[in-house]
Amino acid sequence: MGTNFVINVPATSANIGPGFDVMGLSLSLYLTVQARVEPEKPSSPTNITLVYEGQNSSGLSLDPNSNLITRTALYVLACSGIKNFPHPTTVLVNNRIPLGRGLGSSGAAVVAGVLLANAVASLNLTQQRMLDYCLMIEHHPDNVAAALVGGFVASYLIDVDRSGNIPESEADEAEVLRREREQKAAAADETVKLPPDNIGHFLRLGCSPKIKAITIIPQFELATSKARAALPGSYKTQDVVFNLQRLAVLTTALGRETPDPWLIYRAMEDKVHQPYRMHLIPGLPEILATFNPDNTPGLLGICLSGAGPTILALAVSDFDEIAAKIRAVFDRQPNGGIATEYKVLDIVSEGASCVESSL
Ligand SMILES: Nc1ncnc2c1ncn2[C@@H]1O[C@H](COP(=O)(O)OP(=O)(O)OP(=O)(O)O)[C@@H](O)[C@H]1O
Numbered sequence: 001m002g003t004n005f006v007i008n009v010p011a012t013s014a015n016i017g018p019g020f021d022v023m024g025l026s027l028s029l030y031l032t033v034q035a036r037v038e039p040e041k042p043s044s045p046t047n048i049t050l051v052y053e054g055q056n057s058s059g060l061s062l063d064p065n066s067n068l069i070t071r072t073a074l075y076v077l078a079c080s081g082i083k084n085f086p087h088p089t090t091v092l093v094n095n096r097i098p099l100g101r102g103l104g105s106s107g108a109a110v111v112a113g114v115l116l117a118n119a120v121a122s123l124n125l126t127q128q129r130m131l132d133y134c135l136m137i138e139h140h141p142d143n144v145a146a147a148l149v150g151g152f153v154a155s156y157l158i159d160v161d162r163s164g165n166i167p168e169s170e171a172d173e174a175e176v177l178r179r180e181r182e183q184k185a186a187a188a189d190e191t192v193k194l195p196p197d198n199i200g201h202f203l204r205l206g207c208s209p210k211i212k213a214i215t216i217i218p219q220f221e222l223a224t225s226k227a228r229a230a231l232p233g234s235y236k237t238q239d240v241v242f243n244l245q246r247l248a249v250l251t252t253a254l255g256r257e258t259p260d261p262w263l264i265y266r267a268m269e270d271k272v273h274q275p276y277r278m279h280l281i282p283g284l285p286e287i288l289a290t291f292n293p294d295n296t297p298g299l300l301g302i303c304l305s306g307a308g309p310t311i312l313a314l315a316v317s318d319f320d321e322i323a324a325k326i327r328a329v330f331d332r333q334p335n336g337g338i339a340t341e342y343k344v345l346d347i348v349s350e351g352a353s354c355v356e357s358s359l
Protein backbone atom coordinates (compact mmCIF):
# COMPACT_ATOMS: atom_id res chain seq x y z
CA MET A 1 0.00 0.00 0.00
CA GLY A 2 1.27 3.48 -0.83
CA THR A 3 1.19 6.67 1.20
CA ASN A 4 -0.44 10.00 0.52
CA PHE A 5 0.81 13.31 1.94
CA VAL A 6 -1.18 16.52 1.63
CA ILE A 7 0.83 19.68 2.25
CA ASN A 8 -0.88 23.05 2.62
CA VAL A 9 1.10 26.30 2.73
CA PRO A 10 -0.52 29.72 3.16
CA ALA A 11 0.14 32.78 1.03
CA THR A 12 1.91 35.59 2.86
CA SER A 13 2.14 39.33 2.74
CA ALA A 14 5.60 40.55 3.69
CA ASN A 15 6.87 43.91 4.98
CA ILE A 16 3.48 45.37 6.13
CA GLY A 17 4.90 48.82 5.40
CA PRO A 18 7.97 49.53 7.55
CA GLY A 19 9.04 45.92 8.23
CA PHE A 20 11.06 45.33 5.09
CA ASP A 21 12.44 41.76 5.18
CA VAL A 22 11.16 41.45 8.78
CA MET A 23 7.37 41.14 9.05
CA GLY A 24 4.94 38.71 7.46
CA LEU A 25 1.24 37.89 7.69
CA SER A 26 -0.06 34.49 6.63
CA LEU A 27 -3.26 34.58 4.62
CA SER A 28 -6.18 32.25 3.86
CA LEU A 29 -5.08 31.41 0.32
CA TYR A 30 -3.14 28.20 -0.20
CA LEU A 31 -0.63 26.25 -2.19
CA THR A 32 -1.57 22.56 -1.92
CA VAL A 33 0.94 19.85 -2.79
CA GLN A 34 -0.18 16.24 -2.75
CA ALA A 35 2.48 13.53 -2.85
CA ARG A 36 1.37 10.01 -3.77
CA VAL A 37 4.18 7.69 -2.84
CA GLU A 38 4.11 4.20 -4.41
CA PRO A 39 5.75 1.34 -2.54
CA GLU A 40 7.64 0.11 -5.65
CA LYS A 41 11.38 0.43 -6.27
CA PRO A 42 12.83 3.56 -8.00
CA SER A 43 11.65 4.02 -11.60
CA SER A 44 13.30 7.20 -12.98
CA PRO A 45 16.39 9.29 -12.12
CA THR A 46 14.50 11.50 -9.66
CA ASN A 47 11.48 9.23 -9.06
CA ILE A 48 9.15 12.22 -9.46
CA THR A 49 6.17 12.78 -11.75
CA LEU A 50 5.17 16.42 -11.40
CA VAL A 51 1.65 17.55 -12.31
CA TYR A 52 0.01 20.99 -11.91
CA GLU A 53 -3.75 21.37 -11.85
CA GLY A 54 -5.81 24.54 -11.80
CA GLN A 55 -4.54 28.08 -12.15
CA ASN A 56 -1.26 29.89 -11.37
CA SER A 57 0.95 27.37 -13.08
CA SER A 58 1.63 28.78 -16.53
CA GLY A 59 5.28 28.92 -17.42
CA LEU A 60 6.35 26.79 -14.45
CA SER A 61 8.87 24.08 -15.19
CA LEU A 62 7.81 20.46 -14.81
CA ASP A 63 11.45 19.35 -14.71
CA PRO A 64 11.97 18.19 -11.07
CA ASN A 65 15.49 19.64 -11.07
CA SER A 66 14.24 23.12 -12.07
CA ASN A 67 10.81 23.40 -10.50
CA LEU A 68 11.08 25.38 -7.25
CA ILE A 69 9.06 22.91 -5.14
CA THR A 70 10.83 19.72 -6.24
CA ARG A 71 14.25 21.40 -6.59
CA THR A 72 13.96 22.47 -2.95
CA ALA A 73 12.88 18.97 -1.92
CA LEU A 74 15.80 17.38 -3.80
CA TYR A 75 18.21 19.81 -2.11
CA VAL A 76 16.91 18.91 1.36
CA LEU A 77 17.19 15.20 0.53
CA ALA A 78 20.73 15.65 -0.81
CA CYS A 79 21.71 17.28 2.49
CA SER A 80 20.76 13.98 4.15
CA GLY A 81 22.69 11.93 1.62
CA ILE A 82 19.57 10.91 -0.34
CA LYS A 83 20.10 11.38 -4.07
CA ASN A 84 16.46 11.35 -5.20
CA PHE A 85 12.97 10.52 -3.95
CA PRO A 86 13.11 7.14 -2.16
CA HIS A 87 10.03 5.75 -4.00
CA PRO A 88 8.19 6.65 -7.21
CA THR A 89 6.18 9.73 -6.25
CA THR A 90 3.51 11.69 -8.07
CA VAL A 91 3.59 15.31 -6.95
CA LEU A 92 0.26 16.98 -7.68
CA VAL A 93 0.26 20.77 -7.25
CA ASN A 94 -2.78 22.99 -6.87
CA ASN A 95 -1.61 26.57 -6.47
CA ARG A 96 -4.16 29.24 -5.56
CA ILE A 97 -1.43 31.85 -4.90
CA PRO A 98 -0.91 34.13 -7.90
CA LEU A 99 2.70 34.12 -9.10
CA GLY A 100 4.97 37.14 -8.82
CA ARG A 101 2.35 39.40 -7.25
CA GLY A 102 3.74 39.96 -3.75
CA LEU A 103 1.72 37.24 -2.05
CA GLY A 104 4.61 34.95 -1.22
CA SER A 105 4.18 32.37 -3.99
CA SER A 106 7.90 31.57 -4.06
CA GLY A 107 8.12 31.40 -0.27
CA ALA A 108 5.18 28.99 -0.22
CA ALA A 109 6.79 26.84 -2.93
CA VAL A 110 10.03 26.66 -0.94
CA VAL A 111 8.24 25.77 2.31
CA ALA A 112 6.23 23.11 0.44
CA GLY A 113 9.45 21.64 -0.98
CA VAL A 114 11.02 21.36 2.47
CA LEU A 115 7.89 19.72 3.93
CA LEU A 116 7.74 17.38 0.92
CA ALA A 117 11.30 16.12 1.46
CA ASN A 118 10.68 15.80 5.18
CA ALA A 119 7.58 13.68 4.50
CA VAL A 120 8.78 11.36 1.73
CA ALA A 121 12.06 10.50 3.46
CA SER A 122 10.79 10.65 7.08
CA LEU A 123 13.54 13.10 8.00
CA ASN A 124 11.80 14.29 11.20
CA LEU A 125 13.12 17.81 10.77
CA THR A 126 12.21 20.31 13.47
CA GLN A 127 10.40 23.49 12.45
CA GLN A 128 13.61 25.39 13.20
CA ARG A 129 15.64 23.19 10.85
CA MET A 130 12.98 23.49 8.15
CA LEU A 131 13.34 27.26 8.40
CA ASP A 132 17.12 26.93 7.95
CA TYR A 133 16.52 25.03 4.71
CA CYS A 134 13.97 27.56 3.48
CA LEU A 135 16.43 30.37 4.10
CA MET A 136 19.11 28.72 1.99
CA ILE A 137 16.74 29.10 -1.00
CA GLU A 138 14.75 32.27 -0.17
CA HIS A 139 17.26 34.53 1.50
CA HIS A 140 14.86 36.86 3.34
CA PRO A 141 12.88 35.38 6.25
CA ASP A 142 9.62 37.39 6.19
CA ASN A 143 7.59 35.24 3.77
CA VAL A 144 8.96 31.81 4.67
CA ALA A 145 8.76 32.33 8.45
CA ALA A 146 5.11 33.46 8.22
CA ALA A 147 4.24 30.64 5.79
CA LEU A 148 5.87 28.04 8.02
CA VAL A 149 4.52 29.11 11.40
CA GLY A 150 1.39 31.15 10.58
CA GLY A 151 -0.05 34.40 11.93
CA PHE A 152 1.64 37.78 12.25
CA VAL A 153 5.34 36.99 12.41
CA ALA A 154 8.52 38.99 13.03
CA SER A 155 11.81 37.41 12.05
CA TYR A 156 15.52 38.03 11.79
CA LEU A 157 18.52 36.24 10.36
CA ILE A 158 21.70 35.69 12.29
CA ASP A 159 24.86 37.03 10.78
CA VAL A 160 25.89 33.72 9.20
CA ASP A 161 29.49 34.77 8.58
CA ARG A 162 30.17 35.41 12.26
CA SER A 163 28.19 32.60 13.87
CA GLY A 164 28.92 28.97 14.40
CA ASN A 165 26.49 26.17 15.08
CA ILE A 166 24.59 26.11 18.38
CA PRO A 167 26.51 24.18 21.07
CA GLU A 168 25.84 20.43 21.15
CA SER A 169 24.55 20.67 24.72
CA GLU A 170 21.57 22.77 23.56
CA ALA A 171 20.47 20.20 20.98
CA ASP A 172 18.46 17.11 21.87
CA GLU A 173 19.49 13.60 20.82
CA ALA A 174 17.45 13.59 17.61
CA GLU A 175 19.02 16.90 16.60
CA VAL A 176 22.53 15.58 17.23
CA LEU A 177 21.78 12.51 15.08
CA ARG A 178 20.30 14.69 12.39
CA ARG A 179 23.43 16.86 12.34
CA GLU A 180 25.70 13.84 12.14
CA ARG A 181 23.67 12.44 9.22
CA GLU A 182 23.75 15.76 7.37
CA GLN A 183 27.43 16.31 8.01
CA LYS A 184 28.27 12.83 6.73
CA ALA A 185 26.20 13.44 3.61
CA ALA A 186 27.85 16.78 2.97
CA ALA A 187 31.31 15.24 3.37
CA ALA A 188 30.41 12.54 0.81
CA ASP A 189 28.95 15.03 -1.68
CA GLU A 190 31.02 18.19 -1.86
CA THR A 191 28.42 19.88 -4.08
CA VAL A 192 25.91 20.03 -1.20
CA LYS A 193 26.03 23.13 0.97
CA LEU A 194 24.40 22.46 4.32
CA PRO A 195 22.50 25.28 6.02
CA PRO A 196 24.16 26.43 9.24
CA ASP A 197 21.98 25.63 12.27
CA ASN A 198 19.46 28.20 13.50
CA ILE A 199 19.94 30.90 10.88
CA GLY A 200 16.42 32.26 11.19
CA HIS A 201 14.64 33.34 14.36
CA PHE A 202 11.02 34.37 14.64
CA LEU A 203 8.34 35.51 17.04
CA ARG A 204 4.59 35.27 16.53
CA LEU A 205 2.88 38.54 17.40
CA GLY A 206 -0.70 39.26 18.33
CA CYS A 207 -3.16 40.20 15.62
CA SER A 208 -6.76 41.11 16.33
CA PRO A 209 -9.25 38.63 14.82
CA LYS A 210 -11.27 41.67 13.71
CA ILE A 211 -8.62 42.51 11.09
CA LYS A 212 -8.93 41.20 7.55
CA ALA A 213 -6.50 41.54 4.67
CA ILE A 214 -7.91 43.04 1.49
CA THR A 215 -5.57 42.20 -1.37
CA ILE A 216 -5.94 44.09 -4.64
CA ILE A 217 -4.02 42.08 -7.19
CA PRO A 218 -3.02 43.71 -10.50
CA GLN A 219 -2.97 41.42 -13.51
CA PHE A 220 0.75 41.76 -14.11
CA GLU A 221 3.70 40.04 -12.52
CA LEU A 222 6.59 41.81 -10.84
CA ALA A 223 9.54 39.54 -10.09
CA THR A 224 10.85 40.07 -6.57
CA SER A 225 14.38 40.20 -7.99
CA LYS A 226 13.40 43.21 -10.16
CA ALA A 227 11.70 44.99 -7.24
CA ARG A 228 14.75 44.37 -5.03
CA ALA A 229 17.09 45.67 -7.73
CA ALA A 230 15.25 49.03 -7.52
CA LEU A 231 16.35 49.56 -3.90
CA PRO A 232 19.30 51.78 -3.01
CA GLY A 233 22.51 50.44 -1.46
CA SER A 234 22.37 52.86 1.47
CA TYR A 235 19.81 54.95 3.34
CA LYS A 236 19.61 58.29 5.11
CA THR A 237 19.61 57.94 8.90
CA GLN A 238 16.27 59.77 9.22
CA ASP A 239 14.59 57.31 6.84
CA VAL A 240 15.84 54.32 8.83
CA VAL A 241 14.68 55.97 12.07
CA PHE A 242 11.30 56.72 10.44
CA ASN A 243 10.81 53.00 9.76
CA LEU A 244 12.16 51.80 13.12
CA GLN A 245 9.74 54.08 15.00
CA ARG A 246 6.77 52.81 13.03
CA LEU A 247 7.82 49.17 13.11
CA ALA A 248 8.12 49.19 16.91
CA VAL A 249 4.55 50.52 17.20
CA LEU A 250 3.15 48.21 14.52
CA THR A 251 4.34 45.05 16.32
CA THR A 252 1.87 45.77 19.13
CA ALA A 253 -0.78 47.92 17.43
CA LEU A 254 -2.26 45.09 15.32
CA GLY A 255 -2.73 42.90 18.40
CA ARG A 256 -4.92 45.31 20.36
CA GLU A 257 -8.46 44.06 20.85
CA THR A 258 -9.87 47.24 19.34
CA PRO A 259 -7.49 48.34 16.59
CA ASP A 260 -6.73 52.08 16.53
CA PRO A 261 -7.03 53.10 12.85
CA TRP A 262 -4.82 56.19 12.83
CA LEU A 263 -2.14 54.58 15.01
CA ILE A 264 -1.96 51.64 12.59
CA TYR A 265 -2.26 53.81 9.49
CA ARG A 266 0.77 55.90 10.48
CA ALA A 267 2.65 52.80 11.69
CA MET A 268 2.29 51.23 8.24
CA GLU A 269 4.12 54.07 6.47
CA ASP A 270 7.51 53.27 4.98
CA LYS A 271 10.55 55.07 3.60
CA VAL A 272 12.79 52.06 2.93
CA HIS A 273 11.25 50.18 0.02
CA GLN A 274 7.94 51.62 -1.24
CA PRO A 275 9.33 54.98 -2.42
CA TYR A 276 11.85 53.18 -4.62
CA ARG A 277 9.27 50.80 -6.10
CA MET A 278 6.67 53.44 -7.04
CA HIS A 279 7.68 53.49 -10.71
CA LEU A 280 7.13 49.72 -10.99
CA ILE A 281 3.50 49.89 -9.82
CA PRO A 282 1.47 52.58 -11.61
CA GLY A 283 -1.18 53.86 -9.20
CA LEU A 284 0.79 53.11 -6.02
CA PRO A 285 1.72 56.76 -5.25
CA GLU A 286 -1.92 57.86 -5.60
CA ILE A 287 -3.21 54.91 -3.53
CA LEU A 288 -0.81 55.58 -0.65
CA ALA A 289 -1.47 59.33 -0.72
CA THR A 290 -5.25 59.19 -1.04
CA PHE A 291 -6.89 56.69 1.28
CA ASN A 292 -6.85 57.03 5.05
CA PRO A 293 -9.09 56.10 8.00
CA ASP A 294 -10.96 59.45 7.80
CA ASN A 295 -12.03 59.19 4.16
CA THR A 296 -12.25 55.39 3.99
CA PRO A 297 -14.39 53.82 6.73
CA GLY A 298 -13.07 50.53 8.08
CA LEU A 299 -9.52 51.09 6.80
CA LEU A 300 -6.62 50.59 9.22
CA GLY A 301 -3.60 50.83 6.97
CA ILE A 302 -2.41 50.39 3.43
CA CYS A 303 0.87 49.29 1.88
CA LEU A 304 2.53 47.32 -0.87
CA SER A 305 2.22 43.58 -0.26
CA GLY A 306 5.71 42.07 -0.33
CA ALA A 307 7.61 43.27 -3.36
CA GLY A 308 4.32 44.13 -5.13
CA PRO A 309 2.42 44.75 -7.27
CA THR A 310 -0.44 43.68 -4.93
CA ILE A 311 -1.79 46.30 -2.53
CA LEU A 312 -2.53 45.17 1.01
CA ALA A 313 -5.22 47.07 2.92
CA LEU A 314 -5.84 46.02 6.51
CA ALA A 315 -9.40 46.76 7.60
CA VAL A 316 -12.10 45.90 10.11
CA SER A 317 -15.20 46.56 7.95
CA ASP A 318 -16.37 47.82 4.52
CA PHE A 319 -14.02 45.38 2.79
CA ASP A 320 -15.68 45.41 -0.64
CA GLU A 321 -16.04 49.20 -0.62
CA ILE A 322 -12.34 49.67 0.23
CA ALA A 323 -11.34 47.26 -2.52
CA ALA A 324 -13.55 49.12 -5.02
CA LYS A 325 -11.90 52.47 -4.22
CA ILE A 326 -8.39 51.07 -4.68
CA ARG A 327 -9.30 49.18 -7.85
CA ALA A 328 -10.71 52.40 -9.31
CA VAL A 329 -7.24 53.97 -9.09
CA PHE A 330 -5.80 51.08 -11.12
CA ASP A 331 -8.72 51.39 -13.58
CA ARG A 332 -7.84 55.07 -14.16
CA GLN A 333 -4.22 54.42 -15.12
CA PRO A 334 -3.15 55.55 -18.65
CA ASN A 335 -3.55 53.33 -21.71
CA GLY A 336 -6.77 51.62 -20.65
CA GLY A 337 -6.02 51.09 -16.99
CA ILE A 338 -4.66 48.10 -15.12
CA ALA A 339 -6.99 45.14 -14.60
CA THR A 340 -7.16 43.87 -11.03
CA GLU A 341 -8.91 41.26 -8.98
CA TYR A 342 -9.33 41.37 -5.24
CA LYS A 343 -9.63 38.94 -2.38
CA VAL A 344 -10.71 39.58 1.19
CA LEU A 345 -8.58 37.17 3.19
CA ASP A 346 -8.33 36.11 6.80
CA ILE A 347 -5.07 36.31 8.68
CA VAL A 348 -4.62 32.65 9.55
CA SER A 349 -2.92 31.58 12.74
CA GLU A 350 -1.92 28.16 11.40
CA GLY A 351 1.11 27.85 9.17
CA ALA A 352 2.15 25.11 6.76
CA SER A 353 0.83 21.62 7.46
CA CYS A 354 1.43 18.09 6.21
CA VAL A 355 -1.14 15.34 6.71
CA GLU A 356 -0.42 11.68 5.93
CA SER A 357 -2.90 8.98 4.89
CA SER A 358 -2.82 5.58 3.17
CA LEU A 359 -3.48 5.34 -0.57
N1 LIG B 1 3.80 26.83 -6.93
C1 LIG B 1 4.97 27.09 -7.51
N2 LIG B 1 5.63 26.11 -8.16
C2 LIG B 1 6.82 26.36 -8.73
N3 LIG B 1 7.42 27.56 -8.76
C3 LIG B 1 6.81 28.57 -8.14
C4 LIG B 1 5.56 28.39 -7.48
N4 LIG B 1 5.20 29.56 -6.94
C5 LIG B 1 6.17 30.43 -7.26
N5 LIG B 1 7.13 29.86 -7.99
C6 LIG B 1 8.34 30.52 -8.55
O1 LIG B 1 8.51 31.76 -7.90
C7 LIG B 1 8.39 32.85 -8.85
C8 LIG B 1 7.72 34.03 -8.23
O2 LIG B 1 8.52 34.45 -7.16
P1 LIG B 1 8.70 35.96 -6.77
O3 LIG B 1 9.56 35.98 -5.56
O4 LIG B 1 9.14 36.76 -7.95
O5 LIG B 1 7.22 36.45 -6.41
P2 LIG B 1 6.29 36.14 -5.19
O6 LIG B 1 6.96 35.16 -4.28
O7 LIG B 1 4.97 35.76 -5.72
O8 LIG B 1 6.16 37.56 -4.51
P3 LIG B 1 6.73 38.13 -3.10
O9 LIG B 1 8.03 37.44 -2.82
O10 LIG B 1 6.92 39.60 -3.33
O11 LIG B 1 5.69 37.85 -2.10
C9 LIG B 1 7.60 32.24 -10.00
O12 LIG B 1 7.83 32.92 -11.21
C10 LIG B 1 8.14 30.81 -10.02
O13 LIG B 1 9.39 30.76 -10.65
Ligand SMILES: N[C@@H](CCO)C(=O)O
Pocket: 014, 015, 020, 021, 022, 140, 142, 143, 224, 227, 228, 273, 306, 307
Ligand atom coordinates in the same frame (compact mmCIF):
# COMPACT_ATOMS: atom_id res chain seq x y z
N1 LIG C 1 10.84 41.58 1.84
C1 LIG C 1 10.76 41.13 0.47
C2 LIG C 1 9.45 40.43 0.28
C3 LIG C 1 9.29 39.87 -1.10
O1 LIG C 1 9.67 38.55 -1.16
C4 LIG C 1 10.84 42.33 -0.45
O2 LIG C 1 10.10 43.29 -0.24
O3 LIG C 1 11.64 42.31 -1.39
